[in-house]
Amino acid sequence: MTVSDTTPPKPRARGAWISLGALLAAVALAVGVNLLADRFLARARIDLTEQRLYTLSDGTRSVVGNLRDPVTLRLFYSRRLGAAAPLFGAYADRVREMLREYALLSNGKIRLEVLDPEPFSETEDRALALGLQGVPLDNAGEQVYFGVAGTNLLDDERSIAFLQPDRERFLEYDITRLVYELSNPARPVLGVLSSLPLNGDPRVMMRAPGGGQPFQIITQLRQFFTVKDIAADTQAIPADVQVLMVAHAQDLPEAALYAIDQFVLRGGRLLALTDPHSESQAVRPAAGARPNTASSLDRLFAAWGIEAPSDKVVVDQRGAWRVRAGQSDRAGAVDYLAWFSAQGDSLSRADVATGELSQVTFASAGVVRKREGTAIELTPLVTSSAQSALVDVARVREPDPTRLLTEFRPDGGRHVLLARLRGTLATAFPEGPPALPEGTARAADLPAHRAISEGPVNLVVANDADILEDRFWVRTQDFFGQQVATPTSDNGSLVTNLVDTLAGGDNLISLRSRGESLRPFTRVDAMRAEADARYRQTERGLTERLQATERRLRELRQGPGGGAQTVITPEQRAEIDAARAEIVRTRQELRGVQRGLRQGIENLETWLRVINIALVPALITVFAIGLAVLRGRRRAAARG
16 A cells, blocks of 8 residues: 655745745846836936036026927046046036936937047047047146037037036036027127217227227127127117117117117017216217216116116225326325226126126216016126215216215115116007107018017116226237237126127026035034134234243343343243243143144044944944834734
8 A cells, every 4th residue: 555645845945935936026026117217217306405406497498498409419528537636526427417417308309428538539539629628637748628519410519618616506507508509509699789989989090090999898799799780760679689788878869769678578688788977988088079978778767667877876995996196196096986896795606697707897887776666676796895885976077086085985785786687577668659850761660569578578787888998897908019908807708798698598597506516514614714713813822922022031131221131130030931831831722722623623524434334324224123123023913
């Protein structure tokens, strides 16, 4: 009789097969989730940085979303640069991630390539051909690259020659501007309406060879824009003008004011430079010159909610120019408070037009402000310092620098000299086009009247046209027959930046400076600064005591009659020893302050290492142990 073996499989073997199957299922699930996420969640991002560094602004989204033709962006980054300078390596990671965001946002219209230009390679030749700048890495002369180049279907090229970490705040603006220019390759048209001889004065050229040359600012603007002169009697701003600069335009007829009004309400961008007293006009007396050196756009500004009064000027003690005093004044030079260079915290660091400027010179400038009760948004770009005040314009029309300085009393306020304004504007001509002078025919192509802007408009207003005057920002010298202009102030860069941002449209104007990914250790810096202040204070006290001790020693060594004393009494010896002991104690105190500084910073660094290295793994371990204990209790409860 045979007994068959009907022993069931061992539970342990069955559990092993179940575990293996569960493991394979988990692997398959993970692969499937990754494939689905890559297919359907490729654009999903969570930006957990404090300043939303990797979140593109609405202006960038609009520019990228409106791309009609493909654009190729190439990031040339030498890995050797990141290895030699970790600062650039960290910044390169941010640039790479931001460019990927552009590509993902563009629905395939932006193609991204990341290239490493090795020395003497075809990639390096390509980088140089696209306008990138090589920087020597060591004494051997090896060049490294870190820049972005873009091309479109028409082979137009734009590039950022070298990405500097110092300009990280404007990284998004620079890249968006590059993309915008590739999608709009034609040079922007800048219209200029002015009473100043910005294009030169032929009469002065005939009287004085070399005189009457065009303003340097116009020469500079022509390098980047198509500049079109607008006549003072125009009835409409040409349709191809994207930005209109009205610079000290005096006594404009109603028709020209109406043309400016309608240009702005139709969405045109305006750079308005009025002036309570034009120093540029004052030094150019000509036949039939007006005694009045002021200009205003009061009719337009009043309707738009803006004030730029022409009866007051700003005087500022900080940055005031030194000028010759009067002949009757004993002082050879004196600070002329009406001419000053705005610098430091007077320049907005949040706006791309002023964020990297050092100083901007103003001369007899007025203030810009919004009218009470208006909804227009005013963003100051340049302000005076706290050491400034407002004075009557008559004080600069017949200037007395010494008296102005003597009677100067700061009012404690900061006065806006230049500002961006944004808002929905109403026309200054609600009744429609104004009547024309007798015998003047109305233009046939006059656009339809607009009573209010379709949406918020953007304009920039400065109550000083002398920022264009050469002598306040550039020095021209003859160099072997060539006129070489050397900037002494950033006025030219300011005007170019303003026109550039306005020409880029509302999307580029809306971009402001962003945060920086390289965050400083503010706590460590504060500790170091505090300890350094204590050290310097103690050091100063030590120096004073040393000087006092040396004087006392000289007195002790001299006799009552001031002669040399060869014998030192025991009392004098005791006093000398006490002074030396005081010096030793003070030096020990200095060493203690320095030791405390190092100890505090080292303790903080130790805690940071503990948190970064040990705390996170410890938390994960505690979580895993807690999860295991919880599962064990659940299993025990299920078995029971």
